[in-house]
Structures are given as C-alpha cells and as structure tokens.
Amino acid sequence: MASTYKPEQARVPPAVQLPVPPVTKFKIALCQLSVTDDKERNIVHARKAIEEAAEKGAQLVLLPEIWNSPYSNDSFPVYAEDIDAGGDASPSTAMLSEAARTLQITIVGGSIPERSGDRLYNTCCVFGKDGKLKAKHRKIHLFDIDIPGKITFVESKTLTAGENPTIVDTGNDSKVACADVGRIGIGICYDIRFQELAMIYAARGAHLLCYPGAFNMTTGPLHWELLQRSRAADNQLYVATCSPARGSGAGYIAWGHSTLVGPFGEVLATTEHEETIIIAEIDYSQIELRRTNLPLQNQRRGDLYQLVDLQRLNSQINGNAENNSL
Numbered sequence: 001m002a003s004t005y006k007p008e009q010a011r012v013p014p015a016v017q018l019p020v021p022p023v024t025k026f027k028i029a030l031c032q033l034s035v036t037d038d039k040e041r042n043i044v045h046a047r048k049a050i051e052e053a054a055e056k057g058a059q060l061v062l063l064p065e066i067w068n069s070p071y072s073n074d075s076f077p078v079y080a081e082d083i084d085a086g087g088d089a090s091p092s093t094a095m096l097s098e099a100a101r102t103l104q105i106t107i108v109g110g111s112i113p114e115r116s117g118d119r120l121y122n123t124c125c126v127f128g129k130d131g132k133l134k135a136k137h138r139k140i141h142l143f144d145i146d147i148p149g150k151i152t153f154v155e156s157k158t159l160t161a162g163e164n165p166t167i168v169d170t171g172n173d174s175k176v177a178c179a180d181v182g183r184i185g186i187g188i189c190y191d192i193r194f195q196e197l198a199m200i201y202a203a204r205g206a207h208l209l210c211y212p213g214a215f216n217m218t219t220g221p222l223h224w225e226l227l228q229r230s231r232a233a234d235n236q237l238y239v240a241t242c243s244p245a246r247g248s249g250a251g252y253i254a255w256g257h258s259t260l261v262g263p264f265g266e267v268l269a270t271t272e273h274e275e276t277i278i279i280a281e282i283d284y285s286q287i288e289l290r291r292t293n294l295p296l297q298n299q300r301r302g303d304l305y306q307l308v309d310l311q312r313l314n315s316q317i318n319g320n321a322e323n324n325s326l
C-alpha cells in the first residue's frame, strides 16, 4: 500500500520558527564551584566567580546544581530559602539579582533548595541584565535511584517535583523575542535524562539548553557527556552543563566535568573535576547551519509518531497567550 505520509505532518510537535537573536555570538561562563557547608562563604564565593566571569567577557553565566548547600537530604531543609519572599529570606537569589544588575549579564543561577510553604524544591532562577527574576525552574524529575553497592539517592524523601517545563527569552525588551543571549530551556541534572523535555524546548525555539547538574562517580563517567551530546545532536542546539567541583568531604561526590556542546553534538569546552571557570564562545548561526546540513525537523514522520506538548496545549485551550508564545 502506498504511504499516506505528507511532509507537512513531519514536525512533532509543530516547531516554531527559530527566533533570531540580535547577537548570535557571545561568551558563556560555566562556573564549576567548590561548595562547602558554610552558606555565607558559598554565596560570597559564587559572587566572586560571577564577577571574574564577567570580567573575562561572559554575557551569560551558568552556576552548578545546589551551589549554596551540601547536596544531601539532611541539608536541603536547613539551607532552603523562600525565593518568592526574597530579600533576607533568600540571600542567595538576592546576590544573583544584584550581580546580574551590577555586571549587566544574564545569570542562570544553578540551583538552590527552595522552601515554599511546607514544601521543598530544587530550584533554578534566571536573572536578566536588569536584575529581575525572569524564570524559576523547579526540578521536574527527582533523582531517585538505587544502584546497589554504588549509589542510592532518594531526593523525593525531602523534595517535591516541579510541575512545569521552563523556557525563557533572556532579553529585557518584550517586543524583541529572545534578545540578548537567546531563548533558553532549563532543566536540572536528572531532568537531562528525559529527552521529551529537550524536544519540547527545541520545538518551542530554544537555542540553548542549560542543565545545572551534579552527576556522581557511578553515572558520571558513563552518562554525563553522553546525555549532553545526545540532547544537543538530537535537537540540533547548544547544551551547557555546570557541576559543582568535586569535594574532598565524605558526602555526595560530584563528577564535575562541566561542558558546552554545540548543535552538531561536538564538545566545545569541558574540564575535569577541580574548581574552574570555563569561558567559551557560543555562535547561534551554527544552529541554522547544522539544521540545513541535516534537515531533521522536516524529515520527521509525524504520521508514525507524535510528541504532545501538554503545557502548550493547555495554555492554548485556556487562552493564555503569554505561555503560547513560548
């Protein structure tokens, strides 16, 4: 029987036109920070690293997962901050806001434990150059794994999962889609394992996916780079990850290896496990180039499989125009 496939069915879900940012080239900094049990020190330390990154020309700075606290279920309730209350209730995000405004850069602020009512989340805040909070992503997929004799971690003992994918236009001018450093999809660590989230961000026109993450000594060597390159190659966009540096303490041991991957799946910059600041160039014109080389978006078989973006669908049904655009 002849195929009923039509090319116009190919996009899964229908992809938005890739927004054209006013700048296509800029520097990103991945601040692989050492983290201690002294929260005040961690905040001062992160502020210094952000300043150094900005001095080196970074217009976008990415911090690690859980950079103000040890990564443990015992620590999350103790170090958690009320981000919505702001000010003294959230010294970590107050610092990020001040740094973004003073240094005139965009900050994807890694993640910190967030307290909201009687719940705790693992939350990433994005601040624009004006110091305003542009987006807040709560880790959607909690890190509950059990590899006997190697690693068992159950984030859901203390944390609640977020409910929303988060994609953000980083510019300040609402009339210019995705000004400054482009349209960014956010995930936190374990979120990187779920390819549908990355596909949805790509379909909504993301140029870059940022994943603050703290992989471990078992999954890190096998999966950390593999997953980043897969998300980048499958979706033909940039992927940036930022880990804490490996600590010498007895707690959770982070793999490190913060990395930037390009839209051909190529590693553009990476490091080992020590504390460092990676500065690397992003050039969004490479996305169009690679999508022309391999026109995957037009070759999908929408007659055979479909991905449903439920958040976008629901916001269309509810007539929420703002969410519709992203």
Ligand SMILES: NC(=O)CC(=O)C(=O)O
Residues within 6 Å of the ligand: 142, 143, 188, 189, 190, 191, 193, 214, 215, 216, 219, 220, 223
């Ligand atoms: N720490 C995480 O959330 C994820 C991780 O270490 C893994 O997926 O492996």
